[in-house]
Amino acid sequence: MMNFKIKKISYLFSVAVAALSFSQLAMADxxxxxxxxxxxxxxxxxxxxxxxxxxxxxxxxxxxxxxxxxxxxxxxxxxxxxxxxxxxxxxxxxxxxxxxxxxxxxxxxxxxxxxxxxxxxxxxTGQQFLVASSAANKLDAFADARIGAVKGTTGEQELHVRFPKAQVVAYDDVPLALTALRNGSVKAITQDSSILIGLLANAADKKNFKILPEYLSTExxxxxxxxxxxxxxxxxxxxxxxxxxxxxxxxxxxxxxxxxxxxxxxxxxxxxxxx
Incomplete structure (x- = not known):
């Protein structure tokens, strides 16, 4: 009876090891x-x-x-x-x-x-704000404003931490966020500084906007x-x-x-x- 139990345990252990080995092989390939x-x-x-x-x-x-x-x-x-x-x-x-x-x-x-x-x-890089050229130059001036960010980005997450009283509006991509800034739906948008620079460089109305020098975060x-x-x-x-x-x-x-x-x-x- 003892022999049978030992053999059964040994068999189950072998099956478990084999299954684990197969799982490891199936994964990471x-x-x-x-x-x-x-x-x-x-x-x-x-x-x-x-x-x-x-x-x-x-x-x-x-x-x-x-x-x-x-x-x-x-x-x-x-x-x-x-x-x-x-x-x-x-x-x-x-x-x-x-x-x-x-x-x-x-x-x-x-x-x-x-x-x-x-x-x-x-x-x-770092997260910065893009705002109207006539807007304030400090991030804290937007602490309770409507701010646009791109869904699923660290900028969106950081806004909730840094400015809990702000109304964060999430968009599918940067061009949509810029459109919201243009039509006044938001007072600022945030994104990596490099992306904002590229966005502004290609905008026909770039004189209407500015990038604030202060960083929201480092990325x-x-x-x-x-x-x-x-x-x-x-x-x-x-x-x-x-x-x-x-x-x-x-x-x-x-x-x-x-x-x-x-x-x-x-x-x-x-x-x-x-x-």
Whole structure:
């Protein structure tokens, strides 16, 4: 009887180990899947210049994030497929398997890190306010105002923390938020400074607006990968470090944020592994 119990326990243990091994094999194979498919699907913005927008001449999606996505696909040795998204849909696209990576100006936060993996930061920026040129110059002047933000962004979250008395109005993308500012539905909108600079540079009525110098928060931007995909994340991180070392990362920044670009912003950071 004792022998039977021992054999039964041993059998159940073996089944459990086998099931765990199979589960581990089934999980974290995204890199192999990408190589077999011959395609890297990157979720990117197509209406948030200079990170990603449709070029008027070529009608292709171009931008800072697109250049990094292309570098990642080249490193893996596959073609790149761009999956247009907006801030609110970035993580759902990744979790549903419709995208392999998020390369769409996504800020690294502890909350997001619970559901997706993040690479080393490849861009550092800050949240600022875009307001009417006649408006006040201090953030605190908008403490109880209607303020526009993009759904699913850290800017939206930070507004609730910094200005609990403000009425935060969430929009699907930055152009819609700018329209709300134009028609007076909100008194300010918040977004990464680099995006606001690009937005204003392309606006026919840019003289009617200004970006406040004070930062709402500092944002570290990373590439998002599915949870548990260590092999894929390692390739992303190693590629980012290589791009920094060989100077290509600085060239990409100069292309989209250099002094001759539509959204000039100094590069006060380097891509490195967090300590």
């Amino acid at each position: 995204k890199l192999d899947d990408i190589k077999k498919a011959g395609v890297l699907r990157a979720a990117v913005f197509d209406s948030n210049p200079p990170f990603g927008s449709v070029d008027a001449k070529s009608h292709k999606v171009v931008g800072y994030d697109i250049d990094f996505a292309e570098a990642l696909a080249k490193k893996i040795g596959v073609k790149l497929e761009l999956v247009p998204t907006n801030p609110a849909n970035r993580i759902p696209l990744l979790q549903s398997g419709k995208a392999d990576l998020i390369v769409a100006d996504i800020t690294i936060t502890p909350e997001r890190a619970k559901v997706i993996e993040f690479s080393h930061p490849y861009f550092v 570290h931007i990373g590439v998002g990968a599915p949870k548990g995909e260590t092999a894929l994340l390692n390739v992303v991180n190693n590629t980012l470090l290589e791009l920094e070392k060989n100077g290509e990362a600085a060239k990409i920044h100069e292309r989209w944020f250099g002094k001759n670009s539509a959204a000039p912003e100094p590069r006060n950071f380097k891509i490195s592994a967090p300590k």
